[in-house]
Amino acid sequence: MTGMDKSIPLGRTKRHASARARREAWVFLALALPNIVLIAFFTYRPLLLNMYYSTLDWTLGSMDAVVVGLGNYVEFFTSGDAEEVLSITAIFTVATVGGALVLGLLVALVLNKKVPGATLARSAVFAPYVLSGVGVGLVWLFIFDPVYGALSWVLRGIGLASPQWINDPNLALVMLIIVYVWKNLGYCAVVYLAGLQSLPKDVMEAASLDGAGAFRRFWLVSFPLLSPTTFFLLITSLLSSLQAFDIIKIMTPTGNGTGTLIFEAYLQAFGAYNRAGYSAAISVVLFVVLLAMTGMQLRFVERKVHYS
Amino acid sequence: MTTDINRRNLLAAAGLGMGALALAACGGPSTAAPAATASATDWSKVKPASKITFMSSHPGKSADIEAALIKDFQAANPGIEVELVTGGANYEEVAQKFQTSQAGNNVPDVVVASDVWWFRYAIAGTVVPLEALLSAVDDKSAGFNKTLYDDYNYGESHWAVPYARSTPLFYYNKDHFAAAGVPDRAPATWDEFASWAPKIQAANAGKPGYLHAYQYPALAGYAGWTLQNVLWGQGAGWSNKWDMTANSDASVKAMQWVADTIVKDGWAGVSSKDAVADMTAGAISSTISSTGDLVGTLKAASTSGMNIGVGFLPGGAVSASPVCPTGGAGLVIATKTSPERQLAAAKFISFVTNAQSTAKFSAATGYMPVRTDADMTPVLSATPQIQVALDQLKVTRSQDYGRVFLPGADLEMANAAAKIMNEKADVKATLDTLQGKLEEIYTKTVKPKLKS
Numbered sequence: 001m002t003g004m005d006k007s008i009p010l011g012r013t014k015r016h017a018s019a020r021a022r023r024e025a026w027v028f029l030a031l032a033l034p035n036i037v038l039i040a041f042f043t044y045r046p047l048l049l050n051m052y053y054s055t056l057d058w059t060l061g062s063m064d065a066v067v068v069g070l071g072n073y074v075e076f077f078t079s080g081d082a083e084e085v086l087s088i089t090a091i092f093t094v095a096t097v098g099g100a101l102v103l104g105l106l107v108a109l110v111l112n113k114k115v116p117g118a119t120l121a122r123s124a125v126f127a128p129y130v131l132s133g134v135g136v137g138l139v140w141l142f143i144f145d146p147v148y149g150a151l152s153w154v155l156r157g158i159g160l161a162s163p164q165w166i167n168d169p170n171l172a173l174v175m176l177i178i179v180y181v182w183k184n185l186g187y188c189a190v191v192y193l194a195g196l197q198s199l200p201k202d203v204m205e206a207a208s209l210d211g212a213g214a215f216r217r218f219w220l221v222s223f224p225l226l227s228p229t230t231f232f233l234l235i236t237s238l239l240s241s242l243q244a245f246d247i248i249k250i251m252t253p254t255g256n257g258t259g260t261l262i263f264e265a266y267l268q269a270f271g272a273y274n275r276a277g278y279s280a281a282i283s284v285v286l287f288v289v290l291l292a293m294t295g296m297q298l299r300f301v302e303r304k305v306h307y308s
Numbered sequence: 309m310t311t312d313i314n315r316r317n318l319l320a321a322a323g324l325g326m327g328a329l330a331l332a333a334c335g336g337p338s339t340a341a342p343a344a345t346a347s348a349t350d351w352s353k354v355k356p357a358s359k360i361t362f363m364s365s366h367p368g369k370s371a372d373i374e375a376a377l378i379k380d381f382q383a384a385n386p387g388i389e390v391e392l393v394t395g396g397a398n399y400e401e402v403a404q405k406f407q408t409s410q411a412g413n414n415v416p417d418v419v420v421a422s423d424v425w426w427f428r429y430a431i432a433g434t435v436v437p438l439e440a441l442l443s444a445v446d447d448k449s450a451g452f453n454k455t456l457y458d459d460y461n462y463g464e465s466h467w468a469v470p471y472a473r474s475t476p477l478f479y480y481n482k483d484h485f486a487a488a489g490v491p492d493r494a495p496a497t498w499d500e501f502a503s504w505a506p507k508i509q510a511a512n513a514g515k516p517g518y519l520h521a522y523q524y525p526a527l528a529g530y531a532g533w534t535l536q537n538v539l540w541g542q543g544a545g546w547s548n549k550w551d552m553t554a555n556s557d558a559s560v561k562a563m564q565w566v567a568d569t570i571v572k573d574g575w576a577g578v579s580s581k582d583a584v585a586d587m588t589a590g591a592i593s594s595t596i597s598s599t600g601d602l603v604g605t606l607k608a609a610s611t612s613g614m615n616i617g618v619g620f621l622p623g624g625a626v627s628a629s630p631v632c633p634t635g636g637a638g639l640v641i642a643t644k645t646s647p648e649r650q651l652a653a654a655k656f657i658s659f660v661t662n663a664q665s666t667a668k669f670s671a672a673t674g675y676m677p678v679r680t681d682a683d684m685t686p687v688l689s690a691t692p693q694i695q696v697a698l699d700q701l702k703v704t705r706s707q708d709y710g711r712v713f714l715p716g717a718d719l720e721m722a723n724a725a726a727k728i729m730n731e732k733a734d735v736k737a738t739l740d741t742l743q744g745k746l747e748e749i750y751t752k753t754v755k756p757k758l759k760s
Contacts, residue, residue, distance in 0.1 A: 056336075060407045061407030062337060063433065064338050065337035065339050163729055174623055235554065256528070273715055274407065274428065
């Protein structure tokens, strides 16, 4: 057999190989093409279309538009809109991500204790994450209403007036941050809990034997070992916060003080202004921010992560 | 000749495909010069379509009466079916759906358009002028209330017919006023109310959950509209035709008075959501709201054993009348349909705004009857308070261009009002900023599209 193999001419072997490669390529295309077409049509086509629209002065609903090149971007970055929108986005993102991560970790530490009712508590903590954003927004809107809301009733009971949660732009942003942290901390808690339960016991025991107290064990051993979990949560929470929309739309429909990048893009096109081209430019800015943040996280944050 | 499919070829093919898609994607709005206007349709040769759609937000909780009017229309016009489509919970949501529908081929035929939306549709060319269509369905349009009908006049055409038209009314809690010993009526002027307010506030402060003698309506959607009353009363306004006057001395003085009622005098507050609901909850003694809220408010008040009175909007130190703006919504017909559908739509809008229909609609909601020959006797016997709205209609004033014709101006006004009324911002500086924004919107968005 070996002799026969050696007798097969080189050209014939190559032809067989290329025929097989062709067959495999056609099989690959047959399997992948439907998905490629769908992704290209429903993901990349709108993306490219949006970039094209961002170069137009186009009123939503109008059949005509004027090409303005980079005019929408210039206006966004020179009119003061960028400063306001980006600062609101930064405050909202940092507060919601930071709040959900810190509180989620604290809740996870509590849930990690072997106490009666821990399973029920875990379910209760996780429940808000799977609730509909619209429903959550409506319920919290009732709670925060300064006239007949549940919170104002409680405050009146202790002789305090309700803050103007909805009318005051600064408080409206605080209100949204509270709701988003409440909704997302359960997710962080459950992921952190899984991380805590997979930590190596021998390392913790060694730290105890060396005389480390509970806080030092957590800060110097557990927390660094949880860094892959923290990194994962940081990425997912950041992307989720930058794309937060439903609760903002329900609780502050006109965006007074709550115009994050994504919500401002919505308001400009579909709210009062109907500036579809300008809105598309803001969407492109959001896309670039998301791309840059993901790149930075992968480039720099991952280096600090300790994998066990 | 055969070419091997390798990774490089595949990527190149994918790249080409993406490029082709990108080019194909460039099919949105046209960036070419606008085409010449199409020739006029000879409506006598057009047969009405058998089915049309009517997109509404059911203003004033009017879903039931709209369905009833459609039933009446279909009985009178057996060949035409009307599908009622809920376009959202308010005028803005309907506008959003109507405008996004322009990208496709399923545009609603008849749409509810508020005072701040019809003009945008008109200059964008998404609705048709109505004179020829109304003539084609033998509606002379002479029966419309002239003020309400002429609100839709632009470029020598009418672009909507009045439908759910309203004015703001002064609503007050009669029991609260009686407890304070002030007259059982709306104040004639804001100065008069300023003299009553401390007494009303003091007399009712002990009631559970009580907040203020007066509550400004929720700012989003209402500030620009209702604050015209205060501005006009003090000889000010958002604009004078196309000249923006938001930061004139008179406007600054008027808005400073508003700020003082909240911050300095403390007898007024600002509603977060619904001032009428605040009143029926017993938290406030008076407010301003639409006539479209009248029937619902009276029903809610009677359920909770509350006595609600209504009156004209108070006048100001400079002008006692007219200080009441018109408002509400009309009906428009979409451009992007067929002549057959447009003719059927014209029949429909003529029917639902005729004397009988408008009386029924008014009885169910409290909105103004839009035809002068509407028989309001049965309506008034059931809800006599509607007479106040009818009387006030005679002394209304069309709204400032700055509010109704500039896209986004209403939101800018609400945001400026929020800064002044909630954040105690400097009035002059805030109105200077608003003035700049209004002028920018006019110059960039409206002026280039105005018909000479």
